[in-house]
Amino acid sequence: MEFDFLTPLDTDLLIDIKRLSSQHLSSKVVFHTDQDFPDISKVNIAIIGVLENRGGHNETNEADLSYLRLQLYSLFPGNWSQTIADLGDILGGNSPEDTYFAVQKVVSKLIKNKVIPIVIGGSQDLTYALYRGYDDLEQMVNLVSIDNKFDFGKQDGLVSAESYLSKIIVDEPNNLFNYSNIGYQTYYNSQEEIDLVEKLFFDAYRLGEVCNTISIAEPVFRDADLVSLDLNSVKSADSGNLIDFQPNGFNGKEICALSRYAGISDKVSCLGIFNHNSTKQESVLMAQIIWYFIEGVHYRSKEYPFGSKENYIKYTVPFEEEDIVFFKSNKTDRWWIEIPFFTNSHNKLKKNTLLPCTHEDYLAACNHEFPERWWKAQRKSIL
Numbered sequence: 001m002e003f004d005f006l007t008p009l010d011t012d013l014l015i016d017i018k019r020l021s022s023q024h025l026s027s028k029v030v031f032h033t034d035q036d037f038p039d040i041s042k043v044n045i046a047i048i049g050v051l052e053n054r055g056g057h058n059e060t061n062e063a064d065l066s067y068l069r070l071q072l073y074s075l076f077p078g079n080w081s082q083t084i085a086d087l088g089d090i091l092g093g094n095s096p097e098d099t100y101f102a103v104q105k106v107v108s109k110l111i112k113n114k115v116i117p118i119v120i121g122g123s124q125d126l127t128y129a130l131y132r133g134y135d136d137l138e139q140m141v142n143l144v145s146i147d148n149k150f151d152f153g154k155q156d157g158l159v160s161a162e163s164y165l166s167k168i169i170v171d172e173p174n175n176l177f178n179y180s181n182i183g184y185q186t187y188y189n190s191q192e193e194i195d196l197v198e199k200l201f202f203d204a205y206r207l208g209e210v211c212n213t214i215s216i217a218e219p220v221f222r223d224a225d226l227v228s229l230d231l232n233s234v235k236s237a238d239s240g241n242l243i244d245f246q247p248n249g250f251n252g253k254e255i256c257a258l259s260r261y262a263g264i265s266d267k268v269s270c271l272g273i274f275n276h277n278s279t280k281q282e283s284v285l286m287a288q289i290i291w292y293f294i295e296g297v298h299y300r301s302k303e304y305p306f307g308s309k310e311n312y313i314k315y316t317v318p319f320e321e322e323d324i325v326f327f328k329s330n331k332t333d334r335w336w337i338e339i340p341f342f343t344n345s346h347n348k349l350k351k352n353t354l355l356p357c358t359h360e361d362y363l364a365a366c367n368h369e370f371p372e373r374w375w376k377a378q379r380k381s382i383l
Contacts, residue, residue, distance in 0.1 A: 025072065045297060068121075119272040130270055142223050150181055238251045
């Protein structure tokens, strides 16, 4: 039923893809054709195009994902074990809300079946539909957005690429536990929005901060369920996007590194890549972004929350008020910090929780500095 919303790939595109050699990525992908639909039970990653731009600036820009797909499937895969399917496209409905409904149902079905959807194309308001796809899963959602703006916008009843976050925060059921922004540019965001991020104990990392030390973003993705990537966060010199010109932003290498961090995360169950302007240059970069995400998925280590604490070294840092406990993985050398559960609060944490952190957070605690991640998580848990 849910997959009835999906249309098969164009016949001409499939002919071009079939001309590729058995060494290309295309040989590892099963495609939705007029005659056949992939067996979801045998799929790990599913690629879905969404031809919906009405929430963005370029409403008349018809999304064309054929060139992007050809670029992606022309790449050579790594030694991957994942089975990948291209499920075709979701066409724009009579209204954007119709499209949201279709995206929500397809994404929800895939996640329930342990398939990671990679949703491509369309304006970034589709993030709202991805978020609503978690409604039936009865879990809180951690959303990470790679974006130069916070996208709070003004609520006027309509969702847009610049206001979808407001709708996520306001609408019921409210399943959002945390929102993190990576790469915001201060001059694109009002002081009111920046203050609101602080007030809600959300996490935000400026573009310069991330570019200076890209590894600070890794723990953010490690705790994410849903990742939304706005291609306008990439500077136009690297993306080739001259329609929405961006003089500053991530370069090609940095955006691919962030995508790989998202893939490596054991928790990330959905990726959306939005505001694609269908230019050939941007299609080439987008193909590589997707490639790095799939590469990351291959190297997942099945650590927390799936592993046991037996594979970690425990470090206790004494403070006057209470001790702060850290865990370091024997397998990957990654760090976590323990957030205690307060029995007298009506919080959303049901037990002591391990929050991803960096080695620098541990060193700061050793110097009697409360790690900011620990402080924000505690404040959020007692709200």
